[in-house]
Amino acid sequence: MTSGVLMACHDCDLLQSIPAVPEGCAALCRRCGTVLIRNKPKSFQRPLALLLAGAILFVMFNAFPFLTFKKEGLEHQTHVVTGIRQLADQGMEALAALVAFNLIIIPGLHLLASLYVLVPVSLNRRAPGMFTIFRYIRILQPWHMVEIFMLGVLVSMVKLAKMAQIVPGVAVYSLTAFIFIMAAASAAVDPHEVWERWEVPR
Ligand SMILES: [Zn+2]
Numbered sequence: 001m002t003s004g005v006l007m008a009c010h011d012c013d014l015l016q017s018i019p020a021v022p023e024g025c026a027a028l029c030r031r032c033g034t035v036l037i038r039n040k041p042k043s044f045q046r047p048l049a050l051l052l053a054g055a056i057l058f059v060m061f062n063a064f065p066f067l068t069f070k071k072e073g074l075e076h077q078t079h080v081v082t083g084i085r086q087l088a089d090q091g092m093e094a095l096a097a098l099v100a101f102n103l104i105i106i107p108g109l110h111l112l113a114s115l116y117v118l119v120p121v122s123l124n125r126r127a128p129g130m131f132t133i134f135r136y137i138r139i140l141q142p143w144h145m146v147e148i149f150m151l152g153v154l155v156s157m158v159k160l161a162k163m164a165q166i167v168p169g170v171a172v173y174s175l176t177a178f179i180f181i182m183a184a185a186s187a188a189v190d191p192h193e194v195w196e197r198w199e200v201p202r
Helices: 045-063 080-089 093-122 130-143 146-160 170-188 191-199
Strands: 005-008 015-018 026-028 035-038 067-071 074-078 165-168
Touching: 005 035, 015 035, 045 080, 045 093, 045 170, 067 146, 074 080, 080 093, 093 130, 093 146, 093 170, 093 191, 130 191, 146 165, 146 170
Parallel strands: none
Antiparallel strands: 005 015, 026 035, 067 074, 067 165
């Protein structure tokens, strides 16, 4: 349950006092009907479950083979990390750094930071600096470019299919699932609910 707060409507600017919103309900603006606060049911359990699934998928797409190339009896297996190293070895250090940044470092940081905030919040506890970190999580989000990377992989798979047989590995499926799980986890977090734990220490 959220407690009463004074809030301005982000659509019509009407300042109004919002009463406690029971779980599963929403508070609407008195004048224009815009949703001001939505108290999603079990607001921390769902994102936490999704983030834990995301953590498992993150480990999987880094640990398991990404693509296997087969040609004339020869087989060549690549992993996400070996692919990045090969880019660097071929003199494309900037591209290798960009891929590592957008595919491993940022999503990994996003995952860790989200867990660092949501685990204590769901237990009604506080971790040092968690609210500052929560603010930065929103800045990290646009740097997630896993989707763009997947699109690039699909395009190259279609192009390379004429030259060799390409078998997608466990990492391709894990990475695809990771994209959807992380999007669902971000959508499941109610920022109001997190900020409220800051304002109302229990
Ligand atoms: Zn309004």
